[in-house]
Amino acid sequence: MNPTVELITKMADDALIIGHRHSEWTGLGPILEEDIAMASMAQDKIGHALALYTLLQEHFAGPDPDTMAFSRKPADFRCCHLVEHPNGDYDFTLMRHFLFDHAEWLRYQMLRQSSFAPMAHFANRISGELKYHILHANTLLQRLARGSEESHARLQAALNDAFPLAMGIFEPGPYEQELAGTGVFAGEEILKNRWFLEVEHRLLSWGFQVPALSDAPAGWGGRKGYHTEFLQPLLDEMAAVIRSQPEASW
């Protein structure tokens, strides 16, 4: 696979899958504002996935975006395990949203300098949109961390669960050296270290115990096409409509 294609595919798959997970809160959010926030962020994420699949189509003769989203086998997906996990309670959803979105935001900040110009333009144009996602995660976590003993304890437990999975965001791909060497992307290791600096000080300031950064491959596998048992049912649900009417035009 072309190194840039591999990079874009995993970014698009992450955005598609976490967007779908967020969308599962539509109509079920704990309060109306959160319901709307999750639905809005889901719309953004899926829009970003579409834009990334379109980059693959336009610049690398990739399949059309619907095929990428709805007709691939799990082994063809490159999303990390963190985004595949079911939403659980709102505490896990929020903590995952915080950990994932800070990494996504920093990744795009790095990509603003990418030598692959279409990616640099895209990173530039979605920065403002992603900033709202980060602010949402920060604001809500801060409030709940200072809410009650229960809200604090639940978020700490969610952090303990989500943190090892978040390591899977930074699972090195097969082309780290090529991507760095050609100036397309500086690499997962650099991203991981920047991310840890960013999330650690926030979590500490909210009184959480922060797990240590590790290379333990607990959340690894997704970037190589090995997925959790949660991905297949999610893909089935996503594709249910298109499979029922494969000939329909939308």
Added chain:
Amino acid sequence: MVTEHIKQRTPVLSLQAVWDALAQVHDPELPDLSIVDLGMVSEIKVNDNRVQVKIIPTYTACPATALIQLNVAEQLRGLGFAEVEVLRDSQTPWSSNRISESGRKKLQALGLAPPPQFDSPWTEQTLGQATCPFCGSNDTHLHSLFGTTLCRSTHFCTGCGQLFERFKPL
């Protein structure tokens, strides 16, 4: 400004006709505002009976972008151009700073507070400061970062005790 540059070397009439036609294309989520009000037009090239227009999408996930492109093409064909090309400008990031004065007045009239002008990048402080479109009070606070469409946030006005929406800075 690209448009200024073009004005100097193309017939004023046809270029003005294009601008007028584009002012008839509206955002389906904000029907009072045209794509010209929203600052979505980044380039117009008129060459005899050919026209090329570049449109900057607002939010990446905005469902209206494809429809807007179709409507632009239809308006321009209506002017009698033989060749019409509507391109998506993916290099220029859209910003709410591009919304025109008349666009801001229309938002205000819809009861939707216009976005603040900001020196990039905007900050959390930019988000918190909003003027109530109903009573004009500045004694307001941010209620939610998200609203009924991607481009809106929700605020509370202490002055008149009402929730209101604002077009978000982007």
